[in-house]
Amino acid sequence: MRTLAARAIGLLAAAMVAAPAPIWAQRTRLTDRACSDTLGTVPARRSAASSQPLLTWRGGSVEWSEWPVQLGRRAVPVTVIAVRFDPTQLRLALDIARAGELLGPWSIDGAPPPALVAFNAGQFTDDGPWGWVVHRGREWQAPGAGALAASIVVDSSDRVHIVPPSRASEWQTGRSRGSVVEALQSYPQLLADGRLPRVLCRVGAINRGHRDIRLALGVRPDGRVVVALTRYAPVAVLPEAASRLPIGPTTLEMAEIMWRLGAIDAVMLDGGLSAQLLIRQETGVHRWPGLRSVPMAIVGIPR
Structure with a gap:
């Protein structure tokens, strides 16, 4: 047993030496400072382009890439699966x-065959989806309320919006309600106009130290949608199951990941054991399954 333990320690040490360099230094300090600077006068989007990683994108109408990162003072190794697409080319529903x-269990195994991308949506309770749900123009469920809750809206012109709580009534009951084709709520909102939302930085608003598998959706200035799923990536020699361990970015680190991927508005979706993603391409199907079924998902179908 001691020999096996020694070999395992040796493999881990070698993998740590070969691990990718951190994408940021002193990550915890950076996020704390980001919160203190949130109300500055220069929108973050103006300098986001220079901070975007150099990724190799694969695919056609749905592009995706894998981005190895290290997080925090302990350099937690994580792979970010980044996806981007134009919602005018891919119908989001x-x-x-x-x-x-009754609501049934959904997983990527049940994604409709035409879907080129599919992932779990929103947050959930024991009774089903939390908050506002609109499908094909019909409201299935009334809006929820929360200081960090944002609405993801697909309008009749195929644009995707991430609507902050301060503008929720305009879309839910006001002048824009008639243009809503699909909508759901989720939380917390990670970015609003290129900045961390003010409420996200309030003391006690979130658990800043909690790490987990994360899934988020964002919108870039050009209207393209960005989706990011994280997977724990300790060492290459460990089995695939290790990638599903609930270890990943903090909420503020996920906000920066979305910002670096070019999003100016972003919101977290259900992560942890629920987080799952499917990408279909002519060359094959790429799957990142979750460990728990959910009642609702977002799919992208070619027009």
Whole structure:
């Protein structure tokens, strides 16, 4: 046993030496300072381009890439699976799992065959999706309320919006309601106009030290959608199951990941054991399954 333990320690040490360099130094200090600077006068989007990673993108209408990063003072190794697409080329819609009259379990295995991208949506309770749900123009569920809750809206012109709580009523009951084709709520909002939302930086608003698998959706200035899923990536010699361990970015680190991927507005989706992603391409299907089924997903279908 001691010999096996020694070999394992040796493999881990070698993998740590070969691990990718951190994408930022003193990450915890940087996020704390980002919160203190949130109300500055220079929008973050003006300098975001210079901070974007150099990634190799694969695919056609749905592009994706893998981005190895290290997080925090302990250099936690994580792989970010980044996806981007134009919603005018790919129809974004909810996929609601049904079992008769009841909500059923959804996983990427049940994604509709035409979907080129599929991932779990929103946040959930024991009774189903949390918050506002609109599908094909019909409201299925009334809006929820929360200082960090944002609405993801697909309008009749195929644009995707991430609507902060301060503008929620305009879309939910006001002048823009008639243009809503698909909508859901999720939390917390990570970026608003290229900045961390003011409420996200309040003391006690979030657990800043908590790490988990993360899934987030963002919108770039050009209207393209960015989706990011994280997977723990300790060492190459460990089995695939290790990638599903609930270890990943903090909320503020995820906000910076989305910002570096070019998003100016972004919101977290359900992460942890629920986080899952599917990409279909002519060359094959790429799957990052979760460990828990969900009642609702977002799918992208070619027009």
